[in-house]
Amino acid sequence: xxxxxxxxxxITTPFEQIPKWMIVFLGVAIWVVVIASWSAITYSGMIxxxxxxxxxxxxxxxLKYIQNxxxxxxxxxxxxxxxxxxxxxxxxxxxxxxxxxxxxxVQAFLDPLVNxxxxxxxxxxxxxxxxxIGIGIEQRVTVIIFGIFFQQLVMLADxxxxxxxxxxxxxxxxxxxxxxxxxxxxxxxxxxxxxxILRVTMGWAWTYxxxxxxxxxxxxxxxxxxKAMRGFQVDVIFMAIAMIGILGLITDQGFRLLRxxxxxxxx
Amino acid sequence: MxxxxxxxxxxxxxxxxxxxxRYGTGPSSVLALDGISFDVKPNEFCVIxxxxxxxxxxxxxxxxxxxxxxxxxxxVNGKPVSxxxxxxxxxxxxxxxFPWLTxxxxxxxxxxxxxxxxxxxxxxxxxxxxxxxxxKFADHYPSQLSGGMKxxxxxxxxxxxxxxxxxxxxxxxxxxSQTRHTMQGLLLRVWEHSKKTVLFVTHDIEEAILLxxxxxxxxxxxxxxxxxxxxxxxxxxxxxxxxxxxxxxxxREILELLKDTDDDEH
Numbered sequence: 001x002x003x004x005x006x007x008x009x010x011i012t013t014p015f016e017q018i019p020k021w022m023i024v025f026l027g028v029a030i031w032v033v034v035i036a037s038w039s040a041i042t043y044s045g046m047i048x049x050x051x052x053x054x055x056x057x058x059x060x061x062x063l064k065y066i067q068n069x070x071x072x073x074x075x076x077x078x079x080x081x082x083x084x085x086x087x088x089x090x091x092x093x094x095x096x097x098x099x100x101x102x103x104x105x106v107q108a109f110l111d112p113l114v115n116x117x118x119x120x121x122x123x124x125x126x127x128x129x130x131x132x133i134g135i136g137i138e139q140r141v142t143v144i145i146f147g148i149f150f151q152q153l154v155m156l157a158d159x160x161x162x163x164x165x166x167x168x169x170x171x172x173x174x175x176x177x178x179x180x181x182x183x184x185x186x187x188x189x190x191x192x193x194x195x196x197i198l199r200v201t202m203g204w205a206w207t208y209x210x211x212x213x214x215x216x217x218x219x220x221x222x223x224x225x226x227k228a229m230r231g232f233q234v235d236v237i238f239m240a241i242a243m244i245g246i247l248g249l250i251t252d253q254g255f256r257l258l259r260x261x262x263x264x265x266x267x
Numbered sequence: 268m269x270x271x272x273x274x275x276x277x278x279x280x281x282x283x284x285x286x287x288x289r290y291g292t293g294p295s296s297v298l299a300l301d302g303i304s305f306d307v308k309p310n311e312f313c314v315i316x317x318x319x320x321x322x323x324x325x326x327x328x329x330x331x332x333x334x335x336x337x338x339x340x341x342x343v344n345g346k347p348v349s350x351x352x353x354x355x356x357x358x359x360x361x362x363x364x365f366p367w368l369t370x371x372x373x374x375x376x377x378x379x380x381x382x383x384x385x386x387x388x389x390x391x392x393x394x395x396x397x398x399x400x401x402x403k404f405a406d407h408y409p410s411q412l413s414g415g416m417k418x419x420x421x422x423x424x425x426x427x428x429x430x431x432x433x434x435x436x437x438x439x440x441x442x443x444s445q446t447r448h449t450m451q452g453l454l455l456r457v458w459e460h461s462k463k464t465v466l467f468v469t470h471d472i473e474e475a476i477l478l479x480x481x482x483x484x485x486x487x488x489x490x491x492x493x494x495x496x497x498x499x500x501x502x503x504x505x506x507x508x509x510x511x512x513x514x515x516x517x518x519r520e521i522l523e524l525l526k527d528t529d530d531d532e533h
Contacts, residue, residue: 027470039456170363173354174428175380188367265367265408 004057043110047261053235061235075243077219078209081137085144087206090198093149097156098190102182107157112115118150122208135216140209147208148201156179159193160186195259203249233258278464279344279431281330281355286339288325299325301489303339307432307466312458314467314475317485318525323468324360326490327436330358330466339513344431354378356430360437362417370420371405372395377428396421396456415446422457432464439474448451448506451477459503472521473509484524494524 006019035055041047042054049057062137065071099105125146133139163186171185213222221240228236257264288300299322302383308312317323328334330341332351341348343355356377362375378388396402399419409417418438425433439447449490451474458465458478469475475482496517500508508514 008302164363166359166361167365169328169331169351170357170359171365172333172351173331173355173357173430173434174377174424185365188365190369194511226390238397263367265410267410 003246013023027093032068032201037077041179049232049234050232058238061233062239062242065236065239071239072242074219074221074224075239075247078213078221078244079247081140081212081220082144082202082205082209084137085141085209086148086202087140089149089152089205090201091143093152093156094194097153097184098152098160098186100165101157101160102186109223114150114153118154122147123211126212130216135218138210140217140220143212144205144208148204151204152197156190156194159190159197163189192263195255195263197257199252199259202255203248210244275296277431278309278462279400279428280309281432282340282342283326283330283464284340286326286329286341287337288322288329288334290339297487300329300336301491303490303492305483305495307464309464310462312465312467312478312480313483314469314481315483315485316469316472316475316521316525317490318487321485321487322490323485324436327357327434327466327468330432331355331434331505333357347400353380353428354431355424355434356428356432357434357436357439358418358425360440360524362409362414362421362441364412364420364424366409366415368418368529369406369408370401370412373409373420374424374427387478389429396420398426398460399423399453404447406503414442415450418442419453423453426457426463430463432466435465436465437469438467439471440469441444448473452488452506454478455502455504470527472518476495476514476517476522477504477506477508482521493527496520 006022010016011018011022038052039055042049042052053061062071095108096106100110122143123243126143129139129142129146133142167189168181171181176184209220210222210225213220214226217223221243223239225237228234228240271333283306284304285297286300290297290299303326305313313321315326325334329336330343330348332348332355333403347357347424364370365376367378374395375388378391392405392457393402396405400423401419401423402441404412404416404420409420413421421438439450442450455478467475467478476498479498483492484494484496485491486493498517500511500514
């Protein structure tokens with residue numbers, strides 16, 4: 001493959017690759033634009049600091065919260081809940097989803113329930129969970145599991161179902177038994193997609209976490225945002241949002257790396 | 268390529284007796300195969316040609332045990348076929364290498380299922396990758412190979428499992444004509460070494476005559492065996508054969524048979 005060239009024609013050609021330095025440059029540029037615009041409208045006084053803090057207010061607030069350990073305390077609380085909820089959900093949904101996509105009998109049994117559940121907004125369950133479970137960590141974990149489990153199942157079943165039939169037939173003619181098909185063929189064939197599904201649903205897990213923390217929690221990034229709202233500390237809200245964004249970016253990259261390592265054959 | 272102990276000699280006969288295949292039930296059902304009967308002898312290279320939709324691939328899937336016949340019997344090495352099994356290797360028209368395994372691991376797949384020790388598996392893989400000329404690509408993934416190379420690995424993978432019969436469903440159908448000729452030459456050479464019983468399906472008449480000991484010509488739907496033609500050219504054969512007068516007259520004969528089939532349909 002020829003290395004991408006930098007010319008007006010090349011960069012305006014649909015689907016054409018662009019040079020690597022340009023990707024990095026543009027990736028930085030978008031943030032320069034965002035922060036510059038933010039600075040312009042805050043430092044100029046267009047919008048009062050009470051509603052939109054200046055960048056340096058957010059930075060100094062963040063530094064202060066790092067020093068006194070508050071940021072760490074609430075970030076780790078949130079990460080813990082997301083992690084537990086996500087792992088508990090995925091540990092069940094991955095094998096179950098693959099079986100659902102492979103065996104029609106499992107699909108016929110679960111489909112009616114799954115398709116009912118996945119259209120219910122998980123937020124509507126929050127009052128119920130608070131009544132049943134209280135406002136501890138278990139409640140937030142439950143919200144996350146209910147938020148992503150059924151979505152994961154549907155996507156995983158789809159990916160298992162799309163494994164080419166001739167791949168399975170070839171495996172049969174090489175001595176693979178029907179009982180081994182799920183783990184010897186369907187699982188490895190679906191692996192790249194499984195990582196993509198996990199990556200996407202991890203993002204949703206963060207969304208549901210914040211929802212749960214806003215409603216009922218005594219720790220977490222959603223909780224300090226809510227507290228900050230009551231005290232008009234918009235800079236704290238900004239800090240919490242930025243933190244969630246950064247954590248999202250890190251987990252996203254983590255899953256990309258994991259996929260590259262676990263499924264090196266897939267592009 | 269020197270003969271090694273892995274130049275397998277296991278080879279069996281296929282007996283197909285009055286096989287019918289009907290898709291669906293009731294008035295909308297379609298009769299795909301209508302009373303197919305023929306034998307393939309051990310070590311024989313038997314090719315089925317026929318118009319598209321005549322059920323020739325379905326017949327192969329029946330022998331593989333990947334589809335279920337409506338009536339009749341199929342036996343391989345004296346045993347009735349009911350399920351797929353490793354004694355009936357298959358090469359498909361679609362690319363069916365496992366994308367998550369390297370070339371070597373793909374070839375190793377069958378022996379591994381059988382529980383062969385690692386050292387023996389390595390010998391087998393080395394032997395068959397050399398047979399198809401892909402030793403250098405042992406550590407590549409299928410996505411890094413061309414179509415022709417993928418099918419060479421698929422042939423090596425099927426043979427490495429030491430099947431008693433080798434079923435080939437238009438394995439070169441998706442390849443360009445240049446590559447297809449190379450592959451036919453390679454298959455002839457590999458087959459000379461292994462002498463497996465082969466049942467090969469194609470719609471390419473030249474390919475059929477070039478490879479076969481015997482060509483079975485099928486009619487259009489419902490599929491029936493229209494004629495059986497024994498091919499007597501000396502082996503080992505090569506591509507030059509296609510210009511021989513005898514080759515051309517055989518080709519004409521089969522073309523006429525297939526033309527009649529077209530007329531039947533209209």
